[in-house]
Amino acid sequence: MRNLFAVAILAGIYSLLSAGVFTVLDAVDVAFTEAAVGAGIATVLMLGTLSLVGWEAKAAAHRPFLPLFVVIFTGGTLIYGTLDMPPLGGPDNPVHHHVVPRYIEESPQEVGPPNIVTSVLASYRGYDTLGETTVVFTAVVGVLLLLARFGISRHEEKRRWRRRGLG
Amino acid sequence: MRDQIILRIATKVLVPLILLFALYVQFHGDYGPGGGFQAGVIFAAAFILYGLVYGVGQAQMVLSLRFARACAALGVLLYASVGVVALLLGGNFLDYDVLAHDPVHGQHNGILLVELGVGITVFGVMVAIFYSFAGRGRADS
Numbered sequence: 001m002r003n004l005f006a007v008a009i010l011a012g013i014y015s016l017l018s019a020g021v022f023t024v025l026d027a028v029d030v031a032f033t034e035a036a037v038g039a040g041i042a043t044v045l046m047l048g049t050l051s052l053v054g055w056e057a058k059a060a061a062h063r064p065f066l067p068l069f070v071v072i073f074t075g076g077t078l079i080y081g082t083l084d085m086p087p088l089g090g091p092d093n094p095v096h097h098h099v100v101p102r103y104i105e106e107s108p109q110e111v112g113p114p115n116i117v118t119s120v121l122a123s124y125r126g127y128d129t130l131g132e133t134t135v136v137f138t139a140v141v142g143v144l145l146l147l148a149r150f151g152i153s154r155h156e157e158k159r160r161w162r163r164r165g166l167g
Numbered sequence: 168m169r170d171q172i173i174l175r176i177a178t179k180v181l182v183p184l185i186l187l188f189a190l191y192v193q194f195h196g197d198y199g200p201g202g203g204f205q206a207g208v209i210f211a212a213a214f215i216l217y218g219l220v221y222g223v224g225q226a227q228m229v230l231s232l233r234f235a236r237a238c239a240a241l242g243v244l245l246y247a248s249v250g251v252v253a254l255l256l257g258g259n260f261l262d263y264d265v266l267a268h269d270p271v272h273g274q275h276n277g278i279l280l281v282e283l284g285v286g287i288t289v290f291g292v293m294v295a296i297f298y299s300f301a302g303r304g305r306a307d308s
Contacts, residue, residue: 028200032192036208041293044215048300111274113197121202122278126261129281130246133288137243140292144236147299162224 002057004050012043029117099124171220178220185213193286197275203282207242207289215297223302232302235294242288249280 001007015038022031086093103116103124111119121129193206218226250261258265263277 029202029205032200032205033208036205036212040212041208041215041297044219045296045300048297052300052303110270111278112271113275113278115197115199117200118197118202118278118282122281123263123274126250126263126277126281129285130243130250130261133243133246133285136292137239137288140236140239140295143296143299147303 002059003055004057005047005055007057008043008046008050011046012039015039015042029115174220178216182213182217185209185216189213193282194279196282197278203285204289206282207286207291208293210286210290211293211297214294218297218301223298227298227302230294232295232298235291235298238287238291239295240288240291242284242286242291244284245287246281246284249277249284253277 015034019031019035019039022028022034103120107116107119107124108114111123113119189206189210189212192201192209193203196202196206214226214230217229249263249266253262253265254260256265261277261281263274264270266273266276
């Protein structure tokens with residue numbers, strides 16, 4: 001498929017479908033994030049990028065066999081890895097026996113919020129969430145260093161927009 | 168999109184509702200699904216929708232890139248300062264128990280502030296990234 005517009009929209013649809021899968025798996029908070037970021041903003045950013053670089057993919061200069069082999073090998077390895085996994089939703093799965101009973105039983109007294117996800121995210125794992133927020137902040141620092149035009153004053157920026165008739 | 172009257176009017180109707188929903192997700196995250204991250208993204212989505220329909224120039228007059236950048240830094244600062252305040256009050260870093268007279272209230276205050284920090288950062292980051300992608304190559308003529 002050479003039309004990158006279709007590729008971007010398909011990626012958005014894929015994201016929305018995975019948000020549906022997360023909802024079915026009762027991970028509503030994750031589904032929420034996936035729908036808002038993956039299907040919404042990421043698609044808009046991809047379309048914004050495409051409007052700068054063009055809507056058609058260039059023809060590949062090399063044969064597709066090596067990439068195809070890498071993809072099939074990686075996919076095969078991942079599927080082989082899932083064969084070892086405990087059954088989905090099984091009560092004896094290790095994930096239900098480490099710290100989860102403590103969160104479910106104690107968090108209403110210890111932390112308070114009825115949404116245990118919030119308790120874990122903001123309180124028990126508050127240090128990790130601080131790290132994640134810092135990562136998000138670092139991402140924008142990187143993007144701005146690469147893309148933003150520094151050295152233009154706010155006044156000049158507005159003047160340019162007005163001159164283009166966009167302001 | 169000067170001629171797209173339906174899109175323009177629909178955007179005008181939708182933007183305040185999206186902002187309101189974002190605030191709901193932010194401050195109701197303790198009770199239902201959602202929280203700072205989702206709220207920040209939805210709040211930013213309102214401005215991104217406005218920018219898509221009315222032009223990035225118009226959106227930047229409502230909310231400048233400078234402000235979005237400041238938000239991105241401010242949220243992390245708010246989050247980290249909650250931790251430092253907990254340290255100064257005699258607890259561990261990010262230990263919210265000491266933020267109020269009893270631990271559960273302290274936890275509640277801490278979570279509220281921390282989620283607000285996450286929301287502000289994510290909002291600023293999303294808007295700043297959108298501005299730098301969408302505004303690139305068009306303003307400098």
